[in-house]
Each structure stands twice: as C-alpha cells, then as structure tokens.
Amino acid sequence: HDKWEIDPSELNLLEELGSGQFGVVRHGKLRSLDVAVKMMKEGTMSEDEFIEEAKVMTQLRHPNLVQLYGVCSRHRPIYIVTEYLLNGSLLHYLRANDKSLLNNTDILIDMCVQVCNGMVYLERQKFIHRDLAARNCLVGIQNEIKVGDFGLARYVVDDEYTGSGGAKFPIKWAAPEVLNFMRFSSKSDVWAYGVLMWEVFNCGKMPYGRMKNAEVVDMVQSGRLLEKPRYCPDEIYNVMRQCWIHPAEQRPSFSEIKRSLPHE
Numbered sequence: 469h470d471k472w473e474i475d476p477s478e479l480n481l482l483e484e485l486g487s488g489q490f491g492v493v494r495h496g497k498l499r500s501l502d503v504a505v506k507m508m509k510e511g512t513m514s515e516d517e518f519i520e521e522a523k524v525m526t527q528l529r530h531p532n533l534v535q536l537y538g539v540c541s542r543h544r545p546i547y548i549v550t551e552y553l554l555n556g557s558l559l560h561y562l563r564a565n566d567k568s569l570l571n572n573t574d575i576l577i578d579m580c581v582q583v584c585n586g587m588v589y590l591e592r593q594k595f596i597h598r599d600l601a602a603r604n605c606l607v608g609i610q611n612e613i614k615v616g617d618f619g620l621a622r623y624v625v626d627d628e629y630t631g632s633g634g635a636k637f638p639i640k641w642a643a644p645e646v647l648n649f650m651r652f653s654s655k656s657d658v659w660a661y662g663v664l665m666w667e668v669f670n671c672g673k674m675p676y677g678r679m680k681n682a683e684v685v686d687m688v689q690s691g692r693l694l695e696k697p698r699y700c701p702d703e704i705y706n707v708m709r710q711c712w713i714h715p716a717e718q719r720p721s722f723s724e725i726k727r728s729l730p731h732e
C-alpha cells in the first residue's frame with residue numbers, strides 16, 4: 469500500500485482557495501483533517517516525474533514547511549494534497565495588514581526567522597526550493613509562517629515560467645548565477661530569501677517597483693542592491709546584503725543566517 473497515495477473517496481472538496489501555477493486549489497477535508505487540494509490542470513506539470521518525487525517530498529517534515537500529505541494519482545487530473553493554512557499567502561497577508569505590521573519590527577523579524585527555520589531544514593535535507601518568495605509562503609493562525617510549494621518548480625511545463633527569459637520567470641528573486649546559467653542551489657535560495665526579507669519589511673511591496681525584467685537584470689549584474697526598507701533595523705538590512713553577495717559560495721548558509729538573526 470503506497471502510503472503517499474490518498475483515496476479520493478476520502479476527500480470532501482470545499483471552497484476554492486485560488487488558482488496557482490497548476491490550476492485550481494481547493495480547501496477540503498480528508499476525514500476530519502483540513503487540507504488544500506491542488507487539482508492539476510492537464511499539461512501544466514510533468515506528472516509522472518512529480519509522482520516519483522512525491523515519495524521523497526512526503527518525508528520532508530518541519531513546523532515551518534507546508535506538509536505534503538500525499539497524492540491522488542490513480543485518476544486524471546491528479547490531486548496534490550497538502551496541509552491547509554487559514555490565512556493564505558504571506559504576500560497577501562503582508563499587504564492586507566501593512567498598517568498594523570509596518571513598524572512592528574518584532575513580528576516582521578519573527579516572520580523572517582520562521583521562514584529561515586524552514587529553509588535551514590530544507591538546506592540540511594539538500595533540498596532546493598527554486599522559487600522562494602513571499603507569494604510562496606503561507607500564514608496559519610497566530611502569525612505562523614510556512615514555506616510552500618518547495619521543489620515544484622522542477623515539474624512546471626510552461627516555458628514562460630521555466631526559461632529565464634520567460635514572462636513568468638521570477639527574475640526579481642533570481643541570483644546572478646541563476647540569471648546567467650540557471651545554476652540553482654541552496655545559495656540561490658539564500659539570494660531569494662534576502663528578497664523575501666525585503667518583501668516582509670516593505671509589507672508586500674513589489675521589489676524593484678515597476679522596473680522591467682531587463683532593467684532588474686542590469687541592476688543586479690551591476691551590483692546595485694534593493695535599498696533598505698524604511699522601518700528595517702540596520703542589522704537586519706546587513707543580513708539581506710549578505711544574501712545578495714555575488715559569488716554564491718561567499719553568501720551565508722541558512723544555518724549561518726539563522727545565527728545572525730535575533731533569536732530569543
């Protein structure tokens with residue numbers, strides 16, 4: 469019995485939560501457990517490769533990672549069943565609560581620490597996220613933050629997303645070695661984490677404003693950085709700047725970043 473295979477007859481599908489990269493995602497109940505169910509639109513994902521990898525991904529367990537419970541892969545469309553978080557994406561949460569969050573640096577630092585905790589775990593598991601950003605993190609009750617959709621970027625079938633010249637490629641979160649050579653690593657996740665920290669301290673503002681992708685590439689390649697957010701303490705901005713060191717090997721690891729962030 470493949471424990472990562474979920475029987476769809478045990479799922480009760482409820483309201484729609486939104487549509488992600490692969491199609492509609494709905495809230496559901498698996499027995500009494502709240503779940504999120506991604507219903508994979510045909511042709512959006514290399515399904516067989518993903519199903520193979522799902523066995524590994526269900527083994528990844530950490531309080532700051534959105535838990536993958538399993539898949540319904542015996543029918544089409546396949547379903548990906550994960551843990552459900554009440555407050556949706558971190559990006560929407562930051563934008564909806566910017567007034568109460570802006571100068572509450574303790575909450576903002578705590579959000580960054582929680583994401584870092586999840587990324588320290590992925591780094592230890594030698595698992596690369598490939599699309600870390602505030603939009604791909606989720607918020608539970610009590611400002612609980614979890615990193616979601618880790619590793620799924622490998623299975624997207626959409627050249628606009630996968631190619632660095634594509635309109636959907638996350639240029640503004642991409643390290644120089646990703647822009648130039650598509651060389652992903654935990655150190656390119658660290659670069660993206662620096663941009664995520666900037667998103668958090670700007671309560672969900674778009675990095676580099678309305679600059680076009682080509683302009684952002686020029687700015688990053690020329691070594692110009694995102695400016696310090698208004699309410700961001702200097703020592704926090706210094707951590708962001710460490711994440712944006714050009715040579716990947718000179719960037720800190722997530723476990724080094726964890727040590728440099730305030731921890732009670």
Ligand SMILES: Cn1cc(-c2ccnc(-n3ncc4cc(C(C)(C)C)cc(F)c4c3=O)c2CO)cc(Nc2ccncn2)c1=O
Pocket residue numbers: 485486487488489490493504506534550551552553554555556557599603604606616617620621624
């Ligand atoms: C687990 N989970 C997922 C979602 C949810 C809903 C719609 N799209 C998504 N997204 N968002 C982003 C996303 C990104 C990818 C990349 C491969 C990395 C590009 C691949 C995806 F498959 C998704 C996806 O499915 C999510 C994120 O997976 C919403 C939740 N919760 C709520 C609660 C209230 N209101 C709205 N959402 C929730 O708990």
